[in-house]
Amino acid sequence: MRTLWLLLASVSFLLISGCASQTSSEVQEEDILKIVAMNTTLADITQNVAGEGVEIEVLIPPGADLHTFQPTPQDVAKIADSHLLIANGAGLEEWLQELIDNAGGERMVVEAAQGLEEATDRPGDPHFWLDPNHVIHYAQQIRDGLIALDPRGESKYGRNTVEYVDQLEDLDRWIKEQVAVIPPEARLLVTNHESFGYFADRYGFEIVGTIIPSVSTGSSPSAQQMVALVEAINASNTRAIFLEAGSNPQLAEQLADEAGITVIADLRTQPLFPGEGYIEMMMYNARVIVDALR
Amino acid sequence: MTSQHARSTTAQILPDEPARLEVAGVKVSYNGHLALNDLSFQVAHGARLAVVGPNAAGKTTLFKALVGLIPLKSGHIQIHGQPLGHHQDCVAYVPQREEVDWRFPVTVYDVVMMGRFGQQGLLQRPSPSDREMVMNSLEQLGIADLAERAIGELSGGQQQRVFLSRALAQNPHILLMDEPFTGVDFTTQEAALDLLEHLQSEQVTAMVSTHDLTLASERFDQVLLLNKRMIAYGSPQEVFTPQNLSRAFGSQVLFLDGVAVVDQCCPPEDEFE
Amino acid sequence: MEILDALLTPLSYTFIQRGLLAALMVGVLCSVIGCYVVLRSMAFLGDAMAHAVLPGVAVAYLLGRNLTLGALVAALVVALGVGLFSRKGMVKEDTAIGVLFAAALSLGVVLISSIRTYAVDLSHILFGNVLGVSSLDLWLTAIIGSIILVSILLFYRQFLVVSFDPVLAATLRMRVGLFNNLLLVLLALTIVISMQTVGVGLVAAMLVTPAATAYLLVRRLPTMMLVSGFIGGFSSLVGLFASYHLNVASGAAIVLTTTLIFLLVFLFAPQKGLVWDLARR
Numbered sequence: 008m009r010t011l012w013l014l015l016a017s018v019s020f021l022l023i024s025g026c027a028s029q030t031s032s033e034v035q036e037e038d039i040l041k042i043v044a045m046n047t048t049l050a051d052i053t054q055n056v057a058g059e060g061v062e063i064e065v066l067i068p069p070g071a072d073l074h075t076f077q078p079t080p081q082d083v084a085k086i087a088d089s090h091l092l093i094a095n096g097a098g099l100e101e102w103l104q105e106l107i108d109n110a111g112g113e114r115m116v117v118e119a120a121q122g123l124e125e126a127t128d129r130p131g132d133p134h135f136w137l138d139p140n141h142v143i144h145y146a147q148q149i150r151d152g153l154i155a156l157d158p159r160g161e162s163k164y165g166r167n168t169v170e171y172v173d174q175l176e177d178l179d180r181w182i183k184e185q186v187a188v189i190p191p192e193a194r195l196l197v198t199n200h201e202s203f204g205y206f207a208d209r210y211g212f213e214i215v216g217t218i219i220p221s222v223s224t225g226s227s228p229s230a231q232q233m234v235a236l237v238e239a240i241n242a243s244n245t246r247a248i249f250l251e252a253g254s255n256p257q258l259a260e261q262l263a264d265e266a267g268i269t270v271i272a273d274l275r276t277q278p279l280f281p282g283e284g285y286i287e288m289m290m291y292n293a294r295v296i297v298d299a300l301r
Numbered sequence: 302m303t304s305q306h307a308r309s310t311t312a313q314i315l316p317d318e319p320a321r322l323e324v325a326g327v328k329v330s331y332n333g334h335l336a337l338n339d340l341s342f343q344v345a346h347g348a349r350l351a352v353v354g355p356n357a358a359g360k361t362t363l364f365k366a367l368v369g370l371i372p373l374k375s376g377h378i379q380i381h382g383q384p385l386g387h388h389q390d391c392v393a394y395v396p397q398r399e400e401v402d403w404r405f406p407v408t409v410y411d412v413v414m415m416g417r418f419g420q421q422g423l424l425q426r427p428s429p430s431d432r433e434m435v436m437n438s439l440e441q442l443g444i445a446d447l448a449e450r451a452i453g454e455l456s457g458g459q460q461q462r463v464f465l466s467r468a469l470a471q472n473p474h475i476l477l478m479d480e481p482f483t484g485v486d487f488t489t490q491e492a493a494l495d496l497l498e499h500l501q502s503e504q505v506t507a508m509v510s511t512h513d514l515t516l517a518s519e520r521f522d523q524v525l526l527l528n529k530r531m532i533a534y535g536s537p538q539e540v541f542t543p544q545n546l547s548r549a550f551g552s553q554v555l556f557l558d559g560v561a562v563v564d565q566c567c568p569p570e571d572e573f574e
Numbered sequence: 575m576e577i578l579d580a581l582l583t584p585l586s587y588t589f590i591q592r593g594l595l596a597a598l599m600v601g602v603l604c605s606v607i608g609c610y611v612v613l614r615s616m617a618f619l620g621d622a623m624a625h626a627v628l629p630g631v632a633v634a635y636l637l638g639r640n641l642t643l644g645a646l647v648a649a650l651v652v653a654l655g656v657g658l659f660s661r662k663g664m665v666k667e668d669t670a671i672g673v674l675f676a677a678a679l680s681l682g683v684v685l686i687s688s689i690r691t692y693a694v695d696l697s698h699i700l701f702g703n704v705l706g707v708s709s710l711d712l713w714l715t716a717i718i719g720s721i722i723l724v725s726i727l728l729f730y731r732q733f734l735v736v737s738f739d740p741v742l743a744a745t746l747r748m749r750v751g752l753f754n755n756l757l758l759v760l761l762a763l764t765i766v767i768s769m770q771t772v773g774v775g776l777v778a779a780m781l782v783t784p785a786a787t788a789y790l791l792v793r794r795l796p797t798m799m800l801v802s803g804f805i806g807g808f809s810s811l812v813g814l815f816a817s818y819h820l821n822v823a824s825g826a827a828i829v830l831t832t833t834l835i836f837l838l839v840f841l842f843a844p845q846k847g848l849v850w851d852l853a854r855r
Contacts, residue, residue: 079687227823229817229824230584230705230817231818231819231821232821234584237587257702257703258703258705260706261589264588265587365744368744369744370740370744392745393745400741405737405795406613406795406797406798407794408793411795415731415734415738416742418748419746421731451794471745
């Protein structure tokens with residue numbers, strides 16, 4: 008009986024130590040680069056910069072709330088298997104450090120928003136990517152990370168980034184044109200939480216207020232805050248409340264009812280459908296806003 | 302005193318009427334063991350029966366089975382020759398004091414009036430005759446002046462009278478009393494015995510469980526001695542023999558110079574299991 | 575009158591009017607049925623049922639069915655499950671509730687974390703917001719709430735006897751099992767519709783605190799229900815107004831108001847109050 012237990016223990020030990028030895032993250036000649044991106048926006052940007060020949064996995068599925076997301080053991084495993092981790096940074100992924108620690112081993116981590124300056128009136132707002140110009144910075148950060156990891160691809164990544172930046176600049180111009188249709192006094196946004204701040208800054212909108220007075224979705228407004236929002240809406244020319252797809256419309260509907268405006272439940276902060284990339288998403292957002300406010 | 306009766310018409314009192322209560326081959330199971338094992342006896346109408354036995358002998362279980370609250374593992378129980386449930390409001394049960402939630406917000410009047418609920422339809426309100434019956438019952442037990450008091454405020458004896466009063470108001474054919482003499486003062490004990498006498502004159506059958514063996518032998522016509530099984534059933538003289546007492550109480554009974562001493566604290570070893 | 579005007583400013587907003595009505599209805603409803611919750615020691619069960627709706631909502635979502643219905647079914651399953659585990663006599667009711675409570679909550683978390691696709695955030699369903707009540711919500715609450723209250727009144731005697739003395743109920747040939755289950759159904763309905771209006775935490779408190787307060791003040795059950803209902807309604811009104819003027823969360827303010835009333839009564843109730851008790855020594 009004792010021999011059996013001993014045998015079982017030895018075999019288990021060998022198996023476990025065998026598994027543990029695969030944590031090298033050096034890119035071998037034959038290896039494909041394994042990248043984990045925190046969300047679909049980052050995944051799309053990375054795909055554009057890296058081009059063919061890499062494997063990109065998304066951690067937070069489209070539609071899930073970025074702020075209340077909780078990683079599972081499988082998520083930790085995904086990261087453990089990866090060579091490169093692309094995160095937003097700036098406080099968006101609060102549990103990031105814990106995740107990295109749990110995954111163990113070594114890999115390169117790129118925080119795309121690193122180096123960007125926060126808006127002074129919105130400390131702690133990590134939603135930089137709603138302004139395409141900031142996404143240029145994201146792309147450059149990701150490019151630099153890829154080059155550090157895979158120096159052989161330097162020229163490829165460089166070229167891709169230049170092309171992508173061109174597209175982003177086109178996008179920026181296009182949005183400006185679209186938005187021009189809206190009379191300046193009607194460029195007013197009320198959103199679910201403080202996510203479109205950088206978009207508003209770039210394209211001349213004013214954020215009249217948000218239902219959840221926070222950069223995170225985890226809380227609820229008080230009666231006084233809701234009344235203040237109603238007053239702000241009434242005092243301005245606000246025509247619509249914009250919700251992100253998937254958020255709880257309960258409070259928004261009552262507010263809209265009170266103020267006599269509509270609720271548009273269609274904005275996105277992340278590409279939602281397969282095949283939809285960041286640029287398509289932003290074009291969609293612009294159209295939604297313009298249609299509602301023109 | 303005579304009271305208004307609202308009896309079910311099937312309870313004709315005839316000399317050769319089937320035994321008021323019939324228990325045949327009853328087994329009751331609780332928590333995996335047999336609480337009552339093969340009980341069979343008959344009680345004639347108007348009988349006054351004392352149910353005695355050590356703690357956990359199954360006295361309360363028997364009463365609850367008679368009321369229909371506990372399912373029978375086997376055997377049957379019949380009242381007036383009909384199975385349980387056939388007659389509404391046939392049986393009244395006076396509970397042990399510790400089984401009552403004394404903190405429940407009800408007054409004495411409320412509790413006794415509950416006894417009349419069986420006579421009222423779904424949406425009916427208490428009728429004047431209901432109210433009269435309740436007050437009569439309270440008077441008969443000497444607690445009419447306590448009608449508006451919350452039951453939690455009463456003394457032990459008063460509490461007992463409330464439930465006696467309720468039983469009276471129910472106009473039962475069979476009255477079950479679970480240890481009504483335990484922990485009450487002498488006056489209340491006498492009040493309970495007076496009630497039994499009065500009821501006997503009305504042909505109401507009474508089954509009373511008690512630990513007071515002297516009381517059982519002196520004030521009751523019939524005795525049922527049990528310890529999960531039926532040990533003996535009959536008149537006190539027939540039942541209270543040294544042999545029966547030994548079988549029921551095991552080593553908790555001691556015979557000294559023609560006196561039997563019983564310590565009823567704990568359930569003895571069941572030699573039959 | 576300026577102070578009164580200032581005090582009543584929130585009322586000029588229809589969403590606050592609706593919230594007030596909803597809180598009032600839910601406050602009264604929970605407080606009345608809460609009398610049975612307190613007297614039958616069902617406080618823990620009520621809390622468990624309120625939290626157990628999470629898996630019900632998740633399953634309903636996965637099956638594409640009505641979420642409220644899913645919540646209702648889950649609450650009933652927990653209540654009946656507790657009965658099942660404890661009736662056999664092998665597990666204490668308290669234990670049974672603890673086990674099922676934890677299981678249901680965890681099952682809900684697992685199911686919801688498995689729904690990792692483009693979906694409305696399900697847990698928000700649980701946390702109804704008194705400031706987000708629509709006209710439809712208000713009507714539903716009113717109608718279903720009325721049905722529940724009417725049932726409690728209609729079967730008052732049966733519930734009374736079954737709660738106070740089940741043996742008497744048996745002798746009176748009342749269907750003890752039926753009425754116990756009916757009470758559970760009414761409780762589950764109360765919890766589910768109240769939750770949608772005012773959220774989990776508020777419901778659990780409104781089921782217990784007003785009734786507990788009323789118990790200290792009265793001698794009879796009908797009075798207890800009246801007083802409890804009044805306290806529940808009053809707390810909702812005062813709490814909601816206070817939350818506006820103090821700029822704090824509305825639901826929690828209501829709960830704290832009713833708790834404050836409980837404390838006052840506990841200390842100063844005629845005869846039973848703690849203060850008088852200490853003074854007598």
